[in-house]
Amino acid sequence: MLRELHIRNIALVEEVRAEFGPGLTALTGETGAGKSIVIDALALALGARSDPDLIRTGAAEAAVEAAFDVSGIPAVAAALAEAGLTVPEDGLLILRRLLPREGKGRAYVNAQMVPAGTLRALGECLVDIHGQHQGRLLLSARRQLELLDAFGGTAEEAAAFREQFLAWENVRREQAALEGGAREQAARRDFLAFQVKEIDAARLEAGEEERLQAERLILANAERLFALVEEAYGVLGGEEGALLAGLKGAAGRLAEAARFDPDLKPLQ
Template structure:
């Protein structure tokens, strides 16, 4: 609800503070006193378009602030928290217009774009009258009101879950189908490549082993000749084998060591060297015994190496990377081949989800159709009691094609109205005049108010063109609506004002040729005087006072 409205230097308003309470509040006063300017001010702070001409003459800027109690509006509180704009359980909106044409907006002291201010405003207040800030004209609000009126919450929640699941499966199926189509050529190539690599069966480390073996086999004769020469020099040469010469030197130094013991360690070194040579000779003989110079084996090794190099060139990688490539391509092939299985499973899940959506869509459509008839009848009855005797209200459900289903259901909801007899129904926003639209809005709000919506409703001269018993009915409907919402009503009719829980008189005076707007929260006696003025014009008589008192007493007796 709106707790307080502050206006500075807007139009003829210098500065005023408007405190507000729950229930129905009537704003009354002489024509031109500034009643509708307050509605304009509220529209500004809710995000309406600003005009520098609204700034009070002689001032550089105008300012409007409004304090709202959020109460049970948890959705808006969550919305504010998500944008780091929350401030306990209240929301302070502020709008500044400057002569330079700039317009600044604030939410709880933080600067925000005008669009953000407008989004918050739509969740706080509806204004009915010659204004654009009317949520009932929005298709989404019309649909929500119908669902709330028909108590479709559980059914709609079930539909919402089923629809989201169906859409997720639809998107996944589309992606998978597209992937399968685009990768058909890739799959064929992969199968060929994997088959070729698996046939070749390159093993990790195999290339290095083959290259080493190829070197050995290709130079086998050279290796044998070299090893035999080494054996001859080391051990087998009868005339000058190194092993024999080393033994001879060792024995000679051993004899000299008897003369000089310093030579003894050197003799040990020579003896160790002889042992090492003996072991080397054994190793060389074993190497010769193991040598197998097989031309067929050499040919096979070279063919195998050639296979490595050919495949590596084909795939543009190093030959040693072939085993890794084979594993990678085989893995990719397995994944792609699994698409067919996943596609089949997903198609089954999609078909089941679609059937569920069709069934829920039918249930929701049936429930909406039933609620639409009842809501149309109820609104039509209220309209006809509000000086629209030939009025007719309809709720049109336009079925959507299956591919057009949305999170909101399988049909579009539109409120249509015929304000006069013989006039065909048309969209709410195009058929009714400003005053008629206000009364239609009142009728809809009376029937749907207890099922949610914004917490504050402003009716700007909703009683235009009516009077007498109809005006009393309008007032009674507004008071009824105030059981569930905060209602502010700008009115010229005493029958409407008398129904209010509170009344504020707006008056205009002049100081030094400057217009001053004043607000007065009326007590019981002052309300009698104001309603008497509204009944009798300029001259207030005792009869008009008595009539005003009787009107107020009658409202109390009814309750």
């Protein structure tokens, strides 16, 4: 049974909260009063296709929350079990849908995020929305099977089978998870063994990384090194007067070259 419906920023409605009791509830009003907005909001909570046009003008997000008393409804328990959920102890099931103007919408069952398809599956067990030439629940394969089981007097057997099938599904998922974990561990072990072999084959030595980095620096700046040393050598090979005048420049070039190749430091 629908216990409460909370609507926020849908169409013309800024916010409204309605509580429902047992028996018949009738919504009346003239055309345009917003009766259909209530139905559209409820349909959203039950997993209907979202439409950004439903968001109230000026609002960044619309939201609808529907609370149902699902005590003693086996179909709801089965739908929850298929989604990995359970019936709350108090029997109160809260379906919530958030519809942002930009980005992806979100769906929740009792504060736990779920796919919109989970809301649709639960909605088929909870509400039948009838419009002109429309009987949504009668088109549901799940509902058709329930009616067939009820007509044949096998509803209890069907419920027992459903329970056993869900238990088998849980065991199958656990088995698949264990097998997948074992495969991942074996693959990880093989990968680590391969890496150990590669490291052993490389015969790395202490300080090798630093030596390779220094060599890389020299090779990366080989052209500049050659030019600096050549300029310094040219200064040293000149006339005596030019030599004295150019010693400072040669020392500067050698100092710059030593930044790339430390072996040149003794020449500074």
